[in-house]
Amino acid sequence: MKWLKRLAVSSLIMAGVTATSTHAKELGWPEKEELTFGFIKLTDMAPIAIAYEKGYFEDEGLYVTIEAQANWKVLLDGVIDGRLDGAHMLAGQPIAASIGYGTKANIITPFSMDLNGNGITVSNEIWKQMKPNIPKMADGRPQHPIKADALKPVVEKYKSEGKPFNMGMVFPVSTHNYELRYWLAAGGINPGFYAPHKGDTSGQIDADALLSVTPPPQMPATMEAGTIYGYCVGEPWNQQAVFKNIGVPVVTDYEIWKDNPEKVFGITEAFAEKYPNTTIRLTRALIRAAQWLDENNNANRPEAVKILSQSNYVGADYEVIANSMTGTFEYEKGDKRPVPDFNVFFRYNATYPYYSDAIWYLTQMRRWGQISEDKSDEWYFETAKKVYRPDIYEAAAKSLVADKLATAQDFPNFATEDGFRSPQTHFIDGIVYSGLKPNEYINKFSIGLKQGETL
Numbered sequence: 481m482k483w484l485k486r487l488a489v490s491s492l493i494m495a496g497v498t499a500t501s502t503h504a505k506e507l508g509w510p511e512k513e514e515l516t517f518g519f520i521k522l523t524d525m526a527p528i529a530i531a532y533e534k535g536y537f538e539d540e541g542l543y544v545t546i547e548a549q550a551n552w553k554v555l556l557d558g559v560i561d562g563r564l565d566g567a568h569m570l571a572g573q574p575i576a577a578s579i580g581y582g583t584k585a586n587i588i589t590p591f592s593m594d595l596n597g598n599g600i601t602v603s604n605e606i607w608k609q610m611k612p613n614i615p616k617m618a619d620g621r622p623q624h625p626i627k628a629d630a631l632k633p634v635v636e637k638y639k640s641e642g643k644p645f646n647m648g649m650v651f652p653v654s655t656h657n658y659e660l661r662y663w664l665a666a667g668g669i670n671p672g673f674y675a676p677h678k679g680d681t682s683g684q685i686d687a688d689a690l691l692s693v694t695p696p697p698q699m700p701a702t703m704e705a706g707t708i709y710g711y712c713v714g715e716p717w718n719q720q721a722v723f724k725n726i727g728v729p730v731v732t733d734y735e736i737w738k739d740n741p742e743k744v745f746g747i748t749e750a751f752a753e754k755y756p757n758t759t760i761r762l763t764r765a766l767i768r769a770a771q772w773l774d775e776n777n778n779a780n781r782p783e784a785v786k787i788l789s790q791s792n793y794v795g796a797d798y799e800v801i802a803n804s805m806t807g808t809f810e811y812e813k814g815d816k817r818p819v820p821d822f823n824v825f826f827r828y829n830a831t832y833p834y835y836s837d838a839i840w841y842l843t844q845m846r847r848w849g850q851i852s853e854d855k856s857d858e859w860y861f862e863t864a865k866k867v868y869r870p871d872i873y874e875a876a877a878k879s880l881v882a883d884k885l886a887t888a889q890d891f892p893n894f895a896t897e898d899g900f901r902s903p904q905t906h907f908i909d910g911i912v913y914s915g916l917k918p919n920e921y922i923n924k925f926s927i928g929l930k931q932g933e934t935l
Contacts, residue, residue, distance in 0.1 A: 503882050510541045510758040518549045518558050518567035521697055521794045522714040523805055524594045524743050525568040526784055527825060529793050530769035539768075540761035548792070551695045552651040559746055560585045566762065568593065569746035572653030572841045574867050579842075581653065581676070581850055588752060589744035590763045590872035592833050593770075595824040597742050598656055598733040599718035599809070600663060602631070602710035603703050607728040607812070609634045621815055625735035625908055628667025635669055635688050648694035648702060648711035652683060655742055657691065658844040659733050660712035664689055665927040666909035674849040675935040683848065685935060703727055714742070715823070716796045719803040719810060728812050731908075734821060738906030739828055741837040752872065763876035767831055768885060774826040781806045829892050833873055835899035836915025838864035843918050847928035854931055860918040870899055 515537075519525040528546060531537050537544045549555035549567070556573050558564035560583065574587035602610065613630035615623040638645045649657040652674075661671040672687025674680065684690050694702050699711045704726045712733075721727035733740055745766060752759045772780055785802045788794045794801060803810050809819040824830045839860045845851045874894050880886040903914040911924050923930045 503879065507760055507879055508757040510761050511755040512565070512758045513541055514543050514545075515565040515758070515762070516545045516547060516563070518547055518555045518564040519793075520552065520555060520568060520695075521548055521796075522568075522597075522743075523716055523788055523794055523801055523823065524597045524714055525793070526773055526788060526823075527593055527766050527769040528568055528745075529787055530772055530784060531765040533787050534769065534772060536765035536768045537762070540765050542758070542761060542765065546792075552654070556583060556585075556587075556746075559587065559748060562748075565751060566745060566747040569744050570651055570654045571741055571744045571837065572651075572655065572658070572845075574744065574746045575838055575841050575863070576653040576845070576850075578867050579845075579851070579863060581845065582681075586749040586866075587746045588749050588867055588869050589746050589833055590752070590759060590869045590876070591745040591766050592741055592831050592837065593743040593745055593766075593825070595739045595741060595828060595830045596732070596734045596821060597804075597823050598659060598712060598714050599729040600660060600710065600712045600731050601699075601703070601718045601721045601727045601729045603706075603727050604725075606631070606634060606709045607730070609637075610730070622812070624731070624811070624817070626730045627908060628664050628669055630667070630730075631664075632668050639688065645689045646708045647689050647691050648699055648708040648713070649691050650696050650699075650713055651693060652681070652850070653841075653845070655733070655740070655841075656712040656714070657683075658841065658848075659736050659740070660691060661844070661848060663712075663731060663736050663908065665925065668927075670927055671848070673929070673935055675852070676850065677852040678935065685849070700724060700726060715804045716794065716800045719800050720796065722803075722810050722813055723797070723800050725813060729809070730811070732809060732819060732822060734819060736908045737904070739821065739824065739830075741830075741834070741840075744833070752869070759872055760876045760879070763872055764880055767826075767873075767876060767880060770826040770831050771886065771890070774824065774830075778807060778820070826890075831873070832892055832897075833868040833870050834901050834915075835861065835864040835868055835870075836901045838868045839915040839918050840913060843922050847922055847925060849929055849935055852934055854919075857916075857918055864915075865899075868899070870897070 555567050559567050577585040577587045610630045617623050635645045649660050664671045670688045673685040674683045696713050699713045699717045700720045718729040785805050789798045804822050807820040808816050810816040877891045900915045903912050905912050
């Protein structure tokens with residue numbers, strides 16, 4: 481019955497969307513015009529801010545209010561209870577909600593907001609201890625990417641002295657949690673396990689490094705206070721540590737997993753069913769904003785930084801946001817290097833909601849015990865398809881092409897696209913990921929639960 485209902489919704493959304501698509505005026509008026517969207521103060525909320533500031537929402541007949549949220553839980557609860565119509569979300573949030581981890585709710589995403597954009601920062605004291613373990617380039621600067629192998633002796637020293645090695649991430653189902661865990665484990669440091677079936681959701685079982693939640697804007701101050709020794713967070717809160725001279729970003733997520741999916745735009749399944757025209761139209765506006773952010777080799781980024789620096793958006797200094805948003809990234813103070821793809825909003829099909837992206841998050845939930853028991857490959861596929869909605873995206877994209885606001889070449893080939901990226905090879909540990917083989921992928925890791933294992 482669920483799949484019949486889903487098919488009916490997809491048919492409604494795709495009505496009139498043929499191979500040549502339909503113009504915006506033929507999509508139908510938005511059923512709900514006044515909307516409230518939530519976000520967290522991070523630079524990757526940019527597509528929402530740009531869609532608002534450039535009038536793309538209004539072009540769709542949508543009158544949007546944008547509200548910063550205190551933390552990711554408050555944001556998710558706001559979407560579930562209807563206080564928010566949609567939000568900038570951690571990619572793991574709608575996926576976790578769909579399987580009932582933490583909160584049970586039917587959240588979907590028709591739009592992936594960006595690729596990359598995160599970093600791992602350590603305090604000056606930890607950096608001082610790590611640095612002798614890092615190979616140097618000819619000019620004396622550290623050789624990148626810096627692997628967690630360089631941190632392992634430091635963590636072992638703390639453990640031998642009976643000191644917990646505390647690190648921060650932004651939410652239990654955040655990309656940041658999984659990226660930090662991935663990086664640590666690739667360097668032989670166990671980041672710990674979850675055991676929800678035993679009532680343990682600390683994620684610290686058998687851990688060498690103890691990871692806990694800290695809201696993004698509070699990361700630098702929490703590290704400066706000595707509560708944590710390092711953290712994984714989105715921008716501008718890694719660069720803020722450099723500007724405040726309290727820490728050193730040691731690796732970006734681009735170096736952990738090149739062109740990894742980051743945030744999504746989340747709405748309830750009920751919203752999409754009740755307001756199909758509104759859903760397509762808000763997706764159109766967000767696609768246009770993402771295009772604007774990346775067009776002409778990021779020529780619009782300085783203007784975007786100026787917008788994001790406003791207190792009603794990210795509210796950090798222009799220089800701090802620009803450090804990563806305009807194609808560079810500063811590691812140790814004065815060590816600024818080109819990273820043109822640190823923030824990607826449209827190129828490389830960044831906005832398309834790939835099933836394989838959702839499946840990667842599910843494999844990490846299983847790897848670290850948030851999913852307690854084995855699941856079949858088919859379960860991973862079915863779960864991804866409940867949450868990620870390329871059918872909605874396709875309807876929006878085709879209508880933009882029909883309106884000459886985009887070209888077919890801007891998007892995947894919808895006639896052949898199956899929702900699975902080609903096997904991805906650019907991980908810091910060299911392990912290849914294929915979304916078509918989730919269990920095979922899980923079994924490749926030396927640290928982490930494998931098929932047949934539970935805590």
